[in-house]
Amino acid sequence: MRWLKENALALAFLVMFLLAVGGQAVAGLLQFNDTQLAEGGEPISFFRYVASSSFAVDVAENWQSEYLQFFLFIMLTVWLVQKGSPESKRPGREGAESDEEQQIGRHAEAGSPAWARVGGLRLWLFSNSLGLVMGGVFVLSWLAQSVAGQAAYNSERLGDLRDPVSWWSYVTSAEFWNRSLQNWQSELLAVLSMVALSIYLRQRGSPESKPVGAPHSATGVEG
Known part of the structure; x- marks a missing residue:
C-alpha cells in the first residue's frame, strides 16, 4: 500500500493512458470498418487494425x-x-546554474546519484x-x-x-x-x-x- 501511495500519480496516468489507447483502438476500428463497408470492402479484425x-x-x-x-x-x-x-x-x-546550485561534483550530497559526483562525459550525459x-x-x-x-x-x-x-x-x-x-x-x-x-x-x-x-x-x- 505504501508503494502504491508513493507512486499514485504515475500509476494513475499509466492507467488513464492505457484506457485511452484501448478506447482509441476500438473507436478507430469501428470507424475504419464503417469506411470499409461503405466503400465495398471487408471489415478487419481488431488485431489487424492495431498492427496497421x-x-x-x-x-x-x-x-x-x-x-x-x-x-x-x-x-x-x-x-x-x-x-x-x-x-x-x-x-x-537564467542558465545552467553553478555546480553548487546543481549539487554536482564536490557539492554532491549523501543521497546524490552516483553520476552527479563524477566529471566528464558521464556528468554531462546525466546533467x-x-x-x-x-x-x-x-x-x-x-x-x-x-x-x-x-x-x-x-x-x-x-x-x-x-x-x-x-x-x-x-x-x-x-x-x-x-x-x-x-x-x-x-x-x-x-x-x-x-x-x-x-x-x-x-x-x-x-x-x-x-x-x-x-x-x-x-x-x-x-x-
Whole structure:
C-alpha cells in the first residue's frame, strides 16, 4: 500500500493512458470498418487494425507532438523566464546554474546519484539526460509517424489507382505537415496557457500552482 501511495500519480496516468489507447483502438476500428463497408470492402479484425499503418500513424503523430512540447519546455526554461509563473525560474537565475546550485561534483550530497559526483562525459550525459530522452523520443516518434503515414497515404493512393510516393515526397507534402502542425499548435497553446494563466489563477494544493495567497509577481514558487 505504501508503494502504491508513493507512486499514485504515475500509476494513475499509466492507467488513464492505457484506457485511452484501448478506447482509441476500438473507436478507430469501428470507424475504419464503417469506411470499409461503405466503400465495398471487408471489415478487419481488431488485431489487424492495431498492427496497421492507419492506427500507427494516429498514435505516433500524437506522441511526437507531446514529446516535442515537453522537450521545448524543458530546454527553453533553462534560459527563458516568465515573471509571476510557477512554471519558470526566478528572473536572474537564467542558465545552467553553478555546480553548487546543481549539487554536482564536490557539492554532491549523501543521497546524490552516483553520476552527479563524477566529471566528464558521464556528468554531462546525466546533467542533460531528461532533455536528451525527451528529444530522442520526439525524433523516434516523428520518424515512426513519417513511415506509418507514408504507408497509410500510399494505401489510400493505391485505392484511388494513383502511384505511391516516396518517403521524402511524403514528409515534404502538405498531408504530412497538416497532420503535424495541427498537433503542434495545440500543444504549444496548452503550454502558453499553463505558463500565463498560472500567474493570476490558483489551484490550492497543486505543485503546478502558486500558494493561493502568493503575490501575482511571485515566480518559481510552488503551492
